[in-house]
Amino acid sequence: MTSLMLIQTTMIHNFALHLLVISTDIYIAETKKRPSTDFMEKIQKDINASMRSILIDWLVEVAEEYHLVPDTLYLTVNYIDRYLSGNEINRQRLQLLGVSCMLIAAKYEEICAPQVEEFCYITDNTYFMDEVLQMEADVLKYLKYEMTAPTVKCFMRRFIRAAQGSDEVPALQLEFLASYVAEISLLEYSLLCYAPSLIAASAIFLAKFILQPAKRPWNATLDHYTLYKPSDISDCVKALHRLFCTSSGNNLPAIREKYSQHKYKFVAKKYCPASIPAEYFQDAGN
Ligand SMILES: *[C@@H]1O[C@H](CO)[C@@H](O)[C@H](O)[C@H]1NC(C)=O
Numbered sequence: 001m002t003s004l005m006l007i008q009t010t011m012i013h014n015f016a017l018h019l020l021v022i023s024t025d026i027y028i029a030e031t032k033k034r035p036s037t038d039f040m041e042k043i044q045k046d047i048n049a050s051m052r053s054i055l056i057d058w059l060v061e062v063a064e065e066y067h068l069v070p071d072t073l074y075l076t077v078n079y080i081d082r083y084l085s086g087n088e089i090n091r092q093r094l095q096l097l098g099v100s101c102m103l104i105a106a107k108y109e110e111i112c113a114p115q116v117e118e119f120c121y122i123t124d125n126t127y128f129m130d131e132v133l134q135m136e137a138d139v140l141k142y143l144k145y146e147m148t149a150p151t152v153k154c155f156m157r158r159f160i161r162a163a164q165g166s167d168e169v170p171a172l173q174l175e176f177l178a179s180y181v182a183e184i185s186l187l188e189y190s191l192l193c194y195a196p197s198l199i200a201a202s203a204i205f206l207a208k209f210i211l212q213p214a215k216r217p218w219n220a221t222l223d224h225y226t227l228y229k230p231s232d233i234s235d236c237v238k239a240l241h242r243l244f245c246t247s248s249g250n251n252l253p254a255i256r257e258k259y260s261q262h263k264y265k266f267v268a269k270k271y272c273p274a275s276i277p278a279e280y281f282q283d284a285g286n
């Protein structure tokens with residue numbers, strides 16, 4: 001996203017000026033609240049990317065168990081990664097960090113957040129209540145109480161309507177499939193290099209492709225609302241595509257099982273073509 005592009009878009013679509021101004025703020029906020037992309041190599045000595053994936057997979061189950069909203073899950077992962085960006089942790093305490101971050105995110109997002117006791121209980125009482133509370137305090141302090149962060153989910157909400165045409169694939173399928181793709185991206189440490197807005201746009205691109213492989217997934221409307229062109233998101237779309245194709249073979253099933261349910265229209269079971277035509281990544285010529 002360049003500022004020039006922003007100005008052009010603003011001039012062309014004066015009627016949408018208000019919306020764009022809000023969007024710009026949120027794009028700026030996202031760059032401030034992002035974790036580092038190399039903390040596993042630079043900061044951590046005892047944990048690695050697989051342990052992070054296992055933790056997040058488990059937190060997905062916890063979120064399901066307590067019926068937490070998706071924003072809570074996304075914020076939890078944002079807090080975990082931001083904390084890990086500056087604090088070394090040993091593997092015995094990684095789960096403690098996970099539940100403490102979820103406790104904070106739930107207080108922030110949920111109308112009726114689970115209590116500390118419940119977060120201890122789901123760890124099989126591996127940690128005492130005062131340990132969770134101490135970790136909560138450490139995280140809040142390290143993050144300087146800056147708990148608002150634009151997550152993939154925030155952007156998804158903005159973008160999805162632009163992606164839903166009236167005559168097209170059922171809107172709910174598209175929404176669930178894009179959400180599934182976005183959620184499996186949470187498991188991948190290597191995807192932290194992509195901004196949440198870029199992951200949201202890429203997840204929508206991929207979901208549209210899976211539902212209608214013969215049709216160009218992107219168009220000018222999506223350019224306009226996401227501020228991304230196909231060439232901006234192509235690397236991320238390809239990474240998500242690889243992830244989608246291999247997700248049935250991995251041993252972290254929580255998200256796949258969640259989205260294999262009827263209430264999510266079984267989207268995790270969708271067939272996906274093995275490659276995406278290169279021309280879908282070409283920008284429209286104007
Ligand atoms: C992380 O460490 C565990 C245990 O030492 C090991 O089994 C796993 O392969 C490692 N994963 C990565 C991505 O290095």
Ligand SMILES: *[C@@H]1O[C@H](CO)[C@@H](O)[C@H](O)[C@H]1NC(C)=O
Nearest residue numbers: 163164165166168219220221
């Ligand atoms: C782009 O696609 C969406 C959804 O399919 C549709 O509603 C919209 O009209 C399209 N925009 C253009 C400029 O073709």
